[in-house]
Amino acid sequence: MSDLFPVPPAPASDPEALHYVETDDLAPGQRWSTWDDVGVLAGPEPWPDWVVTSDAAVDTELGVLKTGKEADVFLLERADAHAGVVLAAKRYRGLDHRMFSRDAGYTEGRRMRNSRDRRAAAKGTRHGRAVEAGQWAAAEFACLSRFWSVGLPVPYPVQLDGTELLMELITLEDGSGAPRLAQTRPAPPLLEAYWEQLVEAMRGMAALGLAHGDLSAFNLLAADDRLVMIDLPQAVDVVANPQGMEYLARDCRNVTTWFRARGLDVDAEELLADLLACAF
Known part of the structure; x- marks a missing residue:
């Protein structure tokens, strides 16, 4: 990536090796x-x-x-x-x-x-x-x-x-794994709270000059009353990447489509303009 988002070099050893130790002191797995x-x-x-x-x-x-x-x-x-x-x-x-x-x-x-x-x-x-x-x-x-x-x-x-x-590991209060947002049907107050959290998170990424690149309800975990972003290997620099702006716009379209389908009045173009104001 660009200097805004340095990527650490992969270790020199075989990157697929998991280094399991074979010893009588440990059980299989x-x-x-x-x-x-x-x-x-x-x-x-x-x-x-x-x-x-x-x-x-x-x-x-x-x-x-x-x-x-x-x-x-x-x-x-x-x-x-x-x-x-x-x-x-x-x-x-x-x-x-x-x-x-x-x-x-x-x-x-x-x-x-x-x-x-x-x-x-x-x-x-x-x-x-x-x-x-x-x-x-x-x-x-x-x-x-x-x-x-x-x-x-x-x-x-x-x-x-x-x-x-x-x-x-992101979990619910009862210790079970948090579901993806796409698997939930939040009531209107929680839906609005999720949207506000998501916008703040996207603003935070934009302020760093970055977009998730593949953001959707499938890449967000609903951990009780909070959202957590996951699956971020493809995060893009909206300036250094020639397609960065389109990835950001697509993120906006994906998330607003999901929230609008559940009754929240949100607009992809308004969200994109908001994020661009944070990025530049």
Whole structure:
């Protein structure tokens, strides 16, 4: 991306490796915590109190949360003798298993620092495709880190290890996973509150010169009375990306269409003008 939104380089090791430890001390589906592994990037400080940083912690696979075209999300518990937390482990598909059908449009304006990696990606070599998969994970980690640091409603990014991104699991008050906004039917007062939160979040992104790039009711979680934005690997710089303005306008159309269909009088053009005023 542009200097407004730097993307950390993917680790030099194979970005698809998850570094599971084979030892008699651990059961199948477990590994030692990768928090302190070489090449692993930790989330922004100050770290939330619930983040488990102990060297003695164990990661335990709990199953699949969601499958997608570009990545699958799993539930993973990280715990030691004193504390534990369930995280969302988003694992990007690499090589020929990923299906980013619009890579070129989203990545215009981004820069891959390593010249060898740039050449390999351009040629579509095995190494190049692996690097590209790592770059998408790195882009989402960088975006989540920056947004969380300025107070925007996104999951806290715990760490990045190649193509595996560990992040906060967004839940309801009863501990169950928060549904996507598209799955809910909020009453009018809550619908209006959701809209106000969404507009503020979009203004915050616009003030950074960024658009979500694929915003819709399917990329928003309804966590009781608050909205949380997810799925951010394709966030675009509205200035550096030649299509940035169109992505921003499409975000506006997508969200206003959903809210209008549920009775809220909102307008995509008015929202776009509001966001442009924040961006420039």
